[in-house]
Amino acid sequence: MSGILIIGTGLAGYTLAREWRARDGHTPLTLVTRDDGAYYTKPMLSGALGRGQSPEDLVQRTAEAMAQELDARVLTRATVSALMPGERRVRLQDGRILEYDALVLALGAEPVQFSYEGDGADAVLTINDLADYVRFRQAIEEVDRVALIGPGLIGCEFANDLVASGRTVEVIGPDAWPLGRLVPEAAGQAVQRGLEAAGVRFHLGTVVQRIERSGSGYRLSLEDGGGVQAGAVLSAVGVRPRLDLAREAGLAVQRGICVDRRLATSVEGVYALGDCAQVEGRVLPYVAPIRHAAKALARTLAGEVTPVHYPAMPVQVKTTRHPVVVAPPDPQAEGAWEIMPVGDGVKARFLDPEGRLLGFALTGSEAVKARPELTRALPPILEG
Numbered sequence: 001m002s003g004i005l006i007i008g009t010g011l012a013g014y015t016l017a018r019e020w021r022a023r024d025g026h027t028p029l030t031l032v033t034r035d036d037g038a039y040y041t042k043p044m045l046s047g048a049l050g051r052g053q054s055p056e057d058l059v060q061r062t063a064e065a066m067a068q069e070l071d072a073r074v075l076t077r078a079t080v081s082a083l084m085p086g087e088r089r090v091r092l093q094d095g096r097i098l099e100y101d102a103l104v105l106a107l108g109a110e111p112v113q114f115s116y117e118g119d120g121a122d123a124v125l126t127i128n129d130l131a132d133y134v135r136f137r138q139a140i141e142e143v144d145r146v147a148l149i150g151p152g153l154i155g156c157e158f159a160n161d162l163v164a165s166g167r168t169v170e171v172i173g174p175d176a177w178p179l180g181r182l183v184p185e186a187a188g189q190a191v192q193r194g195l196e197a198a199g200v201r202f203h204l205g206t207v208v209q210r211i212e213r214s215g216s217g218y219r220l221s222l223e224d225g226g227g228v229q230a231g232a233v234l235s236a237v238g239v240r241p242r243l244d245l246a247r248e249a250g251l252a253v254q255r256g257i258c259v260d261r262r263l264a265t266s267v268e269g270v271y272a273l274g275d276c277a278q279v280e281g282r283v284l285p286y287v288a289p290i291r292h293a294a295k296a297l298a299r300t301l302a303g304e305v306t307p308v309h310y311p312a313m314p315v316q317v318k319t320t321r322h323p324v325v326v327a328p329p330d331p332q333a334e335g336a337w338e339i340m341p342v343g344d345g346v347k348a349r350f351l352d353p354e355g356r357l358l359g360f361a362l363t364g365s366e367a368v369k370a371r372p373e374l375t376r377a378l379p380p381i382l383e384g
Contacts, residue, residue: 002099003028004301005090007080007245008106009037010129012274012290014066016104019298021070029072030098032090035131037063037076043287045133046157047318050164055134083249085267102269102301105246105257109239109275109285114149120211120218124149124233127158136234143231144168147220149208150236151178153317156191158236160319163199170228171195172203172220173237179317182326183361184337187346190363194322194344203228241276241283256283261307261382263297273297279308280382288313312378314360314371323368327378329359342367349374 004020006013009031017031031037039061048058067074079093083103090098111126125136140146146162148155151173159169171178177188178195192202206224213219217231241256252258252266256278263271263279273293275285292310299306317324322345329335335352345364352358357377362368 002088002101003030004102004104005098005100006031006104006106007033007090008108008274008276009033009035009039009063009066009074010106010108010274011041011287012108012294013104013106014039015290015294016106016273016297017066017070017072019294020301021072023298023302025071027101029070030075030100031066031070031072032075032078032080032092032098033063034077034079035129037066037074038130039063039066040130041287042129043318045127045130046154047161047320048133049161050320055130055137058130058133080245083245083251083270085249085251085270088269100269102271104297104301105265105270105272105276106274107242107245107257107272107276109241111235112238112240113235114208114237116208116211118210118212118221120213120233123213123218124211124235126235128239136232139232140167143217145170145217145230147172147218147228147230147233148236149173149233150238151175151202151204152181152236152238153179153315154238155236156195156324157318158234159195159200160198160321163195164320169200170203170230171200172206172208172222172228174207175204177204178202179324179326182315182328183324183363184339184348186337186339186341187324187326187348187361187363190344190346191319191322191324194364195319198321239275239285241278243276246272246276254278254281262300262305263293263308271297271301279310282381284310284313284381286313286315288315308382310381312375312380314375322363323365324361324363325368325371326361327359327375328361333358337361342370 040058081093082091145168206222210221220228246257257272296306296308314327329350340347343366345367347367348361350359
């Protein structure tokens with residue numbers, strides 16, 4: 001059976017499947033996933049504690065329900081071992097061969113993991129899917145202090161959620177301020193003050209060197225000579241696109257799987273979207289770009305070639321103790337940050353030499369009210 005084959009049942013894979021099936025109700029559709037294929041949205045993981053949700057509460061549909069909804073085959077616990085784009089076939093680890101007319105890679109990303117010295121290094125947790133999250137919840141069930149490595153977006157969201165659950169959180173990282181890759185210093189410092197007021201403790205400008213088991217918990221030794229005691233250790237230092245399958249099949253890859261505005265890879269009949277894709281040099285691991293990409297690719301697969309269009313897409317960081325909305329400027333953009341204190345936060349605008357708005361960072365409950373106005377003033381990320 002040929003038709004459309006999607007590898008991956010995360011937000012990208014299932015969103016595309018829904019968009020495409022709305023346009024084509026009869027062509028065979030197959031989705032392949034290494035996990036149980038349950039539908040949930042990964043961004044919900046970093047706020048479930050504060051919402052009082054169990055891991056089970058996050059599942060919106062089972063794989064069986066999704067298969068019925070989409071009139072599709074959903075192959076669960078199935079690992080793809082090789083792409084054979086010249087033959088329009090895919091080989092699974094168990095030896096099965098799947099044929100396709102069009103193949104879509106929605107492979108997602110995997111956590112960056114650092115190596116540490118010490119007999120507790122193997123206990124470091126990462127969260128990249130629901131199964132990881134289940135293990136994390138089990139690990140912190142009797143824990144009142146968590147060491148969290150990484151003060152970026154995901155790290156700050158989990159710190160916010162953990163402290164909301166009544167736990168003490170120790171955040172560690174080499175950055176000079178939280179969200180250092182997304183916001184200017186003044187905005188990052190405002191986020192830090194807001195989270196510290198909620199009970200988060202920051203250890204910045206340093207890194208973890210050793211993790212030793214200590215009683216029922218762990219002792220983390222830091223490069224600056226400090227130390228942190230915790231009952232569990234969570235690493236949230238970032239993710240990287242999954243590229244191995246594409247690279248081994250001869251597809252062009254850089255930071256992600258290289259695709260054009262049609263989301264087509266360098267090999268005919270193969271497309272990519274979501275966290276694994278690099279669209280004209282951009283890797284955008286957020287929900288809004290996935291939805292725009294899925295809508296465009298569904299039209300293309302249904303015969304209406306549609307280049308993806310990215311409007312301005314600010315990101316809301318789920319730090320409820322100190323709200324944050326950020327629209328980072330392009331890293332290559334020329335300009336400077338203009339900073340204005342607002343209440344307990346900051347309104348920061350990134351302006352080019354002619355005074356045009358290219359990005360912004362808003363922190364604090366008062367400043368984030370400017371989101372609609374500033375979003376309207378931003379240029380699109382990719383023109384239509």
